[in-house]
Amino acid sequence: QAQLAESGGGSVEAGGSLRLSCVYSGDAASTYCMGWFRQVPGNEREGLGWIATDGQSNTRQSVKDRFTISKDTAKRILYLQMNNIQPDDTATYSCAALTWCGHLSLMPNYVHTWGQGTVVTVSS
Numbered sequence: 001q002a003q004l005a006e007s008g009g010g011s012v013e014a015g016g017s018l019r020l021s022c023v024y025s026g027d028a029a030s031t032y033c034m035g036w037f038r039q040v041p042g043n044e045r046e047g048l049g050w051i052a053t054d055g056q057s058n059t060r061q062s063v064k065d066r067f068t069i070s071k072d073t074a075k076r077i078l079y080l081q082m083n084n085i086q087p088d089d090t091a092t093y094s095c096a097a098l099t100w101c102g103h104l105s106l107m108p109n110y111v112h113t114w115g116q117g118t119v120v121t122v123s124s
Contacts, residue, residue: 006115007022009093018082019080020095033050033053035096036095039094040092047060047108048093051071090120093117095114
């Protein structure tokens with residue numbers, strides 16, 4: 001059973017950058033597709049993108065020019081680099097191990113294990 005723990009959330013001013021980390025246990029990244037989600041209170045959780053076991057990645061078009069998903073397999077860390085953060089990016093961000101790397105809109109359907117989430121607050 002994979003275990004995931006996010007960190008790196010906090011408060012940031014608009015236009016700034018933040019890097020979220022997700023430490024995972026065992027061989028999660030070599031077994032599962034790893035993904036990032038975010039959720040604004042009152043809204044459905046949104047899949048931001050994933051990175052496959054072979055390193056291929058796919059990022060939601062709406063954030064693709066600002067967000068980058070990567071991983072360090074040796075350190076067992078998944079990253080979400082967020083640049084030029086905007087107030088609309090305020091949300092709880094979660095990483096997850098996915099059983100399938102597929103269409104971004106279907107990501108929630110393939111979650112095997114969730115992290116606990118980390119909150120990002122962006123001030124204007």
